[in-house]
Amino acid sequence: MNFDALTISPQVTRRNHRIESALNRVVRFVDRATGLIGFGRKAAYDDHGYEFIGGPSDKMRTRHYDKSLRLLWKAETHAPWSDFKDCNKEELALIELAEGALDSAEREHVERMRSAEFKELLNREYTPEQKQAIVNILSLIGHGEAYAWLVSAELLNEVKSTGARSALTMQVLEEAKHFVVLRQLIQAFDMPVPRMCAYEYVLLERTFKSKGMEKFFGMNVVVEGFALSLFGMMSHLPGLELLRLFHLDESRHTALPMSYFAEFPMSKWRRYSPTAQLRRLSLVLPALPILTWIENDLAVLGIDAFEFGGSLARKVFFLADRAGFKLVLTQPQLHRLVGWLFNQYCRLTRPGHERRDWLKSDTTRGIEERKVEVEVFAA
Numbered sequence: 001m002n003f004d005a006l007t008i009s010p011q012v013t014r015r016n017h018r019i020e021s022a023l024n025r026v027v028r029f030v031d032r033a034t035g036l037i038g039f040g041r042k043a044a045y046d047d048h049g050y051e052f053i054g055g056p057s058d059k060m061r062t063r064h065y066d067k068s069l070r071l072l073w074k075a076e077t078h079a080p081w082s083d084f085k086d087c088n089k090e091e092l093a094l095i096e097l098a099e100g101a102l103d104s105a106e107r108e109h110v111e112r113m114r115s116a117e118f119k120e121l122l123n124r125e126y127t128p129e130q131k132q133a134i135v136n137i138l139s140l141i142g143h144g145e146a147y148a149w150l151v152s153a154e155l156l157n158e159v160k161s162t163g164a165r166s167a168l169t170m171q172v173l174e175e176a177k178h179f180v181v182l183r184q185l186i187q188a189f190d191m192p193v194p195r196m197c198a199y200e201y202v203l204l205e206r207t208f209k210s211k212g213m214e215k216f217f218g219m220n221v222v223v224e225g226f227a228l229s230l231f232g233m234m235s236h237l238p239g240l241e242l243l244r245l246f247h248l249d250e251s252r253h254t255a256l257p258m259s260y261f262a263e264f265p266m267s268k269w270r271r272y273s274p275t276a277q278l279r280r281l282s283l284v285l286p287a288l289p290i291l292t293w294i295e296n297d298l299a300v301l302g303i304d305a306f307e308f309g310g311s312l313a314r315k316v317f318f319l320a321d322r323a324g325f326k327l328v329l330t331q332p333q334l335h336r337l338v339g340w341l342f343n344q345y346c347r348l349t350r351p352g353h354e355r356r357d358w359l360k361s362d363t364t365r366g367i368e369e370r371k372v373e374v375e376v377f378a379a
């Protein structure tokens with residue numbers, strides 16, 4: 001390549017570099033020194049190594065970032081009734097090919113029809129009571145998605161390594177998509193959307209306020225374990241097939257802490273500290289009454305809240321144990337405690353109730369979702 005190179009005096013260049021070099025030493029020294037008392041450089045980034053602190057973590061990058069990108073789904077393809085326009089030209093061409101060539105007026109008509117058609121389908125398939133029940137249940141996780149977005153965005157700045165940051169970046173992207181798409185799905189039911197219940201409010205706020213990697217426990221273990229169980233239970237229902245894709249995303253998110261701790265293990269103190277263990281248990285147990293908040297809505301759909309709760313608790317405890325988050329009690333003790341609490345509640349509120357082993361139930365219905373969960377929960 002031919003450039004008309006300009007001439008700069010070599011002395012000027014050398015002097016500029018010397019000045020910069022001296023300033024650089026001062027700046028870095030001040031940051032290193034103030035870093036010892038908690039100030040200093042904020043970015044966990046090593047510009048000398050052109051890498052984030054923690055190294056490349058390529059394994060985590062391939063397992064989460066690459067896989068997420070491969071499985072990234074577009075709302076425009078899977079929820080054509082929504083107003084999302086997130087497909088690129090090639091994807092749109094594929095849709096068009098499948099539908100035959102449409103001119104823009106026809107396309108607009110089809111889009112209007114689609115949204116009306118979708119609402120019609122919901123009205124045909126569900127009574128108003130059932131629609132309200134679905135909205136009440138789904139909005140529970142809809143609010144959770146808002147917090148998942150907030151928490152993952154914060155965690156993105158707390159994890160070490162390039163691979164972990166790219167994994168968390170994908171989670172932020174997916175949580176944003178979950179929040180906005182689920183919101184439209186819920187709104188299509190044309191039913192009032194309830195606020196968060198107090199138990200959920202406390203769980204999500206405490207998760208958001210958790211320090212450092214403890215956010216992984218509140219978010220990727222408890223909240224996403226909840227989301228995974230809920231999506232797996234509802235995705236076979238007419239009009240809710242989209243939840244299948246949410247389920248797949250959440251299954252990856254629940255695996256994130258384990259992948260991360262495999263490369264950057266939690267210290268023994270963090271894992272076993274009595275205060276940390278108590279804090280985790282005190283996050284889970286007060287969240288259990290969420291089941292009483294949706295008991296009636298689940299019943300409208302023919303689901304026993306405690307079958308769902310048992311299935312959920314077993315999965316959450318498994319995920320916690322696998323990631324190394326200890327919870328004061330052993331797994332069998334936790335199973336016995338939660339089963340006992342469920343049975344006590346049922347004894348008080350359900351005449352003739354007979355003791356059941358709730359934690360043996362599984363409320364995931366879809367065949368594909370079951371396969372995904374077999375992989376996730378393979379001991």
Ligand SMILES: [Fe+2]
Binds near residue numbers: 148175227250
């Ligand atoms: Fe999500």
Ligand SMILES: [Fe+2]
Binds near residue numbers: 148249253
């Ligand atoms: Fe998630």
